[in-house]
Amino acid sequence: MSGANDVTSQAGQTSQTSQQSHGRTLSLTLRIWRQDGPDAPGRFHTFDAPNISEDMSFLELLDIINERLIEGGDVPIEFDHDCREGICGMCSLMINGRAHGHELATTTCQLHMRKFSDGDVITVEPFRAKAFPVVRDLVVDRSSFDRIIEAGGYISVNTGAVGDANQTPVPKEAADTSMDAAACIGCGACVAACPNSAAQLFTSAKLAHLNLIPQGQPQRWERTEAMVETMEQFFGSCTNHGECTEACPKEISLDFIAFMNRDYVKAKIKNRKLTGQS
Amino acid sequence: MAESHSGPNGASNGVLDSRVPDGPMADKWTDHKFSMKLVNPNNKRRFEIIVVGTGLAGASAAASLSELGYRVKVFTFHDSPRRAHSIAAQGGINAAKNYTNDGDSVHRLFYDTVKGGDYRSREANVHRLAEVSLNIIDQCAAQGVPFAREYGGLLDNRSFGGAQVSRTFYARGQTGQQLLLGAYQALAKQVAAGSVELYTRTEMLDLVTKDGRACGIITRDLISGEIAAHTGHAVVLATGGYGNVYYLSTNAMACNVTAAWRAHRRGAYFANACYTQIHPTCIPASDEFQSKLTLMSESLRNDGRIWVPEQLDDARSPDLIPESERDYYLERKYPAFGNLVPRDVASRNAKTVVDQGKGVGPLRNGVYLDFSEVIERDGHPAVAAKYGNLFDMYERITGENPYAVPMRIYPAIHYTMGGLWVDYHLMTTVPGCYSIGEANFSDHGANRLGASALMQGLADGYFVLPYTIGDDLAARLGEPVVPLSDPVFAQATSEVTDATQRFLSIGGTRSVDWFHRELGKIVWDYIGMERTAAGLEKALSEIPALEAEFWADLRVSGSGANLNSSLEKAGRVADFFELAKLMARDALVREESCGGHFRAEHQTPEGEAQRDDENFAHVAAWEWHSSDTTQTRHIEELEFEEVALTQRSYK
Ligand SMILES: Cc1cc2nc3c(=O)[nH]c(=O)nc-3n(C[C@H](O)[C@H](O)[C@H](O)COP(=O)(O)OP(=O)(O)OC[C@H]3O[C@@H](n4cnc5c(N)ncnc54)[C@H](O)[C@@H]3O)c2cc1C
Numbered sequence: 053m054s055g056a057n058d059v060t061s062q063a064g065q066t067s068q069t070s071q072q073s074h075g076r077t078l079s080l081t082l083r084i085w086r087q088d089g090p091d092a093p094g095r096f097h098t099f100d101a102p103n104i105s106e107d108m109s110f111l112e113l114l115d116i117i118n119e120r121l122i123e124g125g126d127v128p129i130e131f132d133h134d135c136r137e138g139i140c141g142m143c144s145l146m147i148n149g150r151a152h153g154h155e156l157a158t159t160t161c162q163l164h165m166r167k168f169s170d171g172d173v174i175t176v177e178p179f180r181a182k183a184f185p186v187v188r189d190l191v192v193d194r195s196s197f198d199r200i201i202e203a204g205g206y207i208s209v210n211t212g213a214v215g216d217a218n219q220t221p222v223p224k225e226a227a228d229t230s231m232d233a234a235a236c237i238g239c240g241a242c243v244a245a246c247p248n249s250a251a252q253l254f255t256s257a258k259l260a261h262l263n264l265i266p267q268g269q270p271q272r273w274e275r276t277e278a279m280v281e282t283m284e285q286f287f288g289s290c291t292n293h294g295e296c297t298e299a300c301p302k303e304i305s306l307d308f309i310a311f312m313n314r315d316y317v318k319a320k321i322k323n324r325k326l327t328g329q330s
Numbered sequence: 331m332a333e334s335h336s337g338p339n340g341a342s343n344g345v346l347d348s349r350v351p352d353g354p355m356a357d358k359w360t361d362h363k364f365s366m367k368l369v370n371p372n373n374k375r376r377f378e379i380i381v382v383g384t385g386l387a388g389a390s391a392a393a394s395l396s397e398l399g400y401r402v403k404v405f406t407f408h409d410s411p412r413r414a415h416s417i418a419a420q421g422g423i424n425a426a427k428n429y430t431n432d433g434d435s436v437h438r439l440f441y442d443t444v445k446g447g448d449y450r451s452r453e454a455n456v457h458r459l460a461e462v463s464l465n466i467i468d469q470c471a472a473q474g475v476p477f478a479r480e481y482g483g484l485l486d487n488r489s490f491g492g493a494q495v496s497r498t499f500y501a502r503g504q505t506g507q508q509l510l511l512g513a514y515q516a517l518a519k520q521v522a523a524g525s526v527e528l529y530t531r532t533e534m535l536d537l538v539t540k541d542g543r544a545c546g547i548i549t550r551d552l553i554s555g556e557i558a559a560h561t562g563h564a565v566v567l568a569t570g571g572y573g574n575v576y577y578l579s580t581n582a583m584a585c586n587v588t589a590a591w592r593a594h595r596r597g598a599y600f601a602n603a604c605y606t607q608i609h610p611t612c613i614p615a616s617d618e619f620q621s622k623l624t625l626m627s628e629s630l631r632n633d634g635r636i637w638v639p640e641q642l643d644d645a646r647s648p649d650l651i652p653e654s655e656r657d658y659y660l661e662r663k664y665p666a667f668g669n670l671v672p673r674d675v676a677s678r679n680a681k682t683v684v685d686q687g688k689g690v691g692p693l694r695n696g697v698y699l700d701f702s703e704v705i706e707r708d709g710h711p712a713v714a715a716k717y718g719n720l721f722d723m724y725e726r727i728t729g730e731n732p733y734a735v736p737m738r739i740y741p742a743i744h745y746t747m748g749g750l751w752v753d754y755h756l757m758t759t760v761p762g763c764y765s766i767g768e769a770n771f772s773d774h775g776a777n778r779l780g781a782s783a784l785m786q787g788l789a790d791g792y793f794v795l796p797y798t799i800g801d802d803l804a805a806r807l808g809e810p811v812v813p814l815s816d817p818v819f820a821q822a823t824s825e826v827t828d829a830t831q832r833f834l835s836i837g838g839t840r841s842v843d844w845f846h847r848e849l850g851k852i853v854w855d856y857i858g859m860e861r862t863a864a865g866l867e868k869a870l871s872e873i874p875a876l877e878a879e880f881w882a883d884l885r886v887s888g889s890g891a892n893l894n895s896s897l898e899k900a901g902r903v904a905d906f907f908e909l910a911k912l913m914a915r916d917a918l919v920r921e922e923s924c925g926g927h928f929r930a931e932h933q934t935p936e937g938e939a940q941r942d943d944e945n946f947a948h949v950a951a952w953e954w955h956s957s958d959t960t961q962t963r964h965i966e967e968l969e970f971e972e973v974a975l976t977q978r979s980y981k
Pocket residue numbers: 382383384385386387388405406407408411413414415416417418419420421422423505506532533534535568569570571580581582585586588589625744745766767768769780781782783784785787
């Protein structure tokens with residue numbers, strides 16, 4: 053990404069607040085990607101951010117920059133966020149080239165400024181992937197993930213049509229592993245980190261969550277085929293780099309990709325059998 | 331007070347018909363389900379239902395209604411239904427399954443909820459909630475929600491929030507996430523089947539009514555800025571709670587009152603606005619740019635000991651403060667319950683010591699929650715096994731290691747019991763407009779018990795609304811929707827367009843966040859944990875002053891024709907101003923203390939909440955007139971047939 057059209061503005065002027073704060077303060081320079089819309093050209097803007105409290109989260113740093121922009125009559129930077137506690141999967145950002153920044157197992161909203169050093173220059177970009185078009189500035193459209201779920205990432209039980217929960221025991225190991233997979237927050241960091249923009253980690257997590265437990269068995273093979281093939285419509289293919297799991301804030305394991313691949317092969321055979329083609 | 335005071339409690343005697351069915355408590359819902367009118371399966375597809383919100387309540391309702399055959403349009407301002415604030419719930423969900431054989435029952439859950447709500451909820455609703463709690467767990471397990479299991483493969487339970495039975499189901503520390511994914515997946519299934527139309531990044535900005543009946547909504551597409559109208563036979567608001575009126579809260583950043591408030595302005599009464607819940611164990615703010623507060627699970631109070639230094643303004647590090655100079659104030663004041671007193675009691679006591687100048691931390695705004703004793707007793711590994719995740723989370727946020735240094739905690743706003751008034755059918759006072767989940771006022775009275783919000787959201791969405799809405803719609807069979815060409819839509823659309831434009835044209839100097847923060851301080855100081863008549867009067871003079879400044883000095887840059895989060899926030903904060911005034915009024919008139927509403931003037935000699943059942947065993951539901959006049963207070967008397975009213979005591 054070229055910084056040819058860099059624009060410099062002042063942000064984060066000394067606030068009384070950061071002076072009161074007990075920890076260190078940092079003076080930072082931020083290079084932030086700005087883009088007016090999906091088809092508009094983008095460019096980096098440079099912001100000075102002096103006196104940033106180390107207790108702040110990365111998104112609070114962006115809040116400060118935005119406050120300054122508004123005070124100066126400029127348009128604030130758009131970025132996605134909501135829960136700010138690492139669970140909704142709404143925040144994103146490539147920070148110095150890393151999805152959710154350099155801290156392992158951490159979403160951007162949970163990344164604190166004490167993890168940076170005074171004088172750092174920090175580059176902030178949107179998640180980059182063809183399947184995640186930029187909406188504006190740092191906001192991208194991740195609805196392709198929803199299409200994968202709609203393809204089969206569910207168990208077809210209508211409300212009310214079920215018996216007592218304890219009539220279907222679930223082996224504890226299966227339940228625990230299913231939960232490991234289900235912990236995925238749908239943030240898309242795996243896709244952003246992947247050189248091929250593949251969505252194997254997300255898809256396999258969603259699929260394993262359901263395929264591992266008894267309730268998920270009746271639709272296991274259709275689900276697998278449908279989810280994998282829908283994924284392939286939007287995303288690149290996996291060449292086993294493993295960058296995804298490194299970037300994943302929930303440390304979703306690569307084992308689920310292996311599981312999905314096995315299930316996909318089996319699904320092809322099963323479905324062919326079912327349709328009398330084998 | 332400007333509103334009309336005709337009744338004995340400052341209430342005018344408007345009659346609110348709760349439509350609670352007759353008959354014995356335990357049979358009401360069953361009998362009512364039988365007596366309600368049905369819409370036959372073929373006719374259901376002739377009805378169009380608008381659902382706003384895709385949290386637990388909205389997603390479960392939209393999925394269930396469409397499974398029944400209704401045509402459903404569902405709206406969320408999030409980019410995906412799965413992002414709703416419900417995702418953040420950690421602790422668990424209650425159900426009276428009695429799987430642990432410890433004496434739980436529908437009646438006990440009902441009783442605990444009515445008592446926990448400090449006798450300010452409608453018994454019949456609560457009983458129904460306890461009944462359908464059983465179905466919720468069955469439904470969620472069948473959807474594949476990975477609840478915690480025992481070695482035999484059956485569901486595990488734990489005791490939560492001081493309950494005396496183990497009735498809480500959980501999925502690690504991510505119960506809300508997993509339940510929401512279950513509901514979202516059920517919804518995705520219906521979207522894929524073509525029976526639900528899903529609108530993401532679309533915000534409802536008005537309710538449209540015709541001849542007093544809800545007939546649609548006006549929305550803004552947050553990406554393109556387009557303002558559009560949608561028509562339906564019914565509108566369901568599942569838009570969550572209003573805790574963010576305090577600015578700092580444990581709610582997600584985007585939670586707001588706008589959908590409910592705009593419905594209020596169109597005739598839906600807003601009930602019990604002053605009932606808000608404070609959670610005692612949150613991480614205190616570290617500076618002014620703090621944007622939200624993080625909840626630390628209540629379970630920490632099982633093993634942590636809460637204390638402050640005896641000395642005022644003690645700057646020593648905690649390990650240098652000898653035992654004899656520490657005040658374990660909860661253990662001292664409440665020997666029986668100690669650190670496990672209910673949320674409101676723990677919260678108020680923390681405020682008292684911090685206000686006395688005994689607060690800890692750099693900003694002196696917290697109290698210690700100390701694990702040294704349990705670490706010494708059970709060892710580091712045992713404590714790590716139990717609380718490891720929470721300790722890590724704490725360290726990540728504060729940079730302090732809670733194994734070595736006591737945690738610092740302080741109360742924060744967490745949940746709002748007040749909301750749109752609804753009857754037994756979950757219908758608001760605007761016919762055809764329903765409200766479910768945290769957005770309504772219904773089941774928690776003046777205080778919500780832990781693990782009961784998830785239960786209520788899913789009860790409303792899966793098992794109550796899908797029945798009750800049919801009864802109302804059955805009578806309208808054959809009626810077409812109001813066409814979008816009807817002038818009511820053009821009128822509402824142009825009002826929303828003008829309102830949006832107005833924010834952009836103020837051209838003042840201050841950001842929306844600045845106003846929101848300032849408003850939050852007033853609301854927290856005067857309508858927070860402890861309220862007094864003088865403080866509430868003060869709030870009622872300070873809020874309008876700040877509100878006037880907002881309308882004169884707000885600056886929203888950018889345009890209305892693309893993604894502009896400042897513009898979105900401006901509308902939400904404008905509504906928070908109006909809501910805050912109502913909260914103050916509601917709190918002022920309610921001359922008693924109950925649940926989350928603590929009026930300092932009304933306490934027992936021991937400093938406990940003092941209810942006034944004779945004058946205030948009622949719901950206060952406020953009717954909107956106009957921006958220039960205050961709302962009228964109506965009351966719904968609460969009758970307690972089953973549960974005897976008693977004063978709580980935790981001594
Ligand atoms: C940190 C935390 C932990 C919690 N833990 C627990 C727990 O352990 N157990 C428990 O029982 N409860 C818990 N709660 C409470 C519980 O999570 C909530 O009360 C509940 O999830 C609310 O669900 P809801 O469906 O009513 O609303 P929400 O989940 O808030 O959903 C609201 C929906 O409405 C949409 N929306 C809102 N306004 C508009 C609009 N104008 N236009 C379009 N869409 C709109 C949003 O996009 C969203 O989809 C917790 C709460 C917090 C804050």
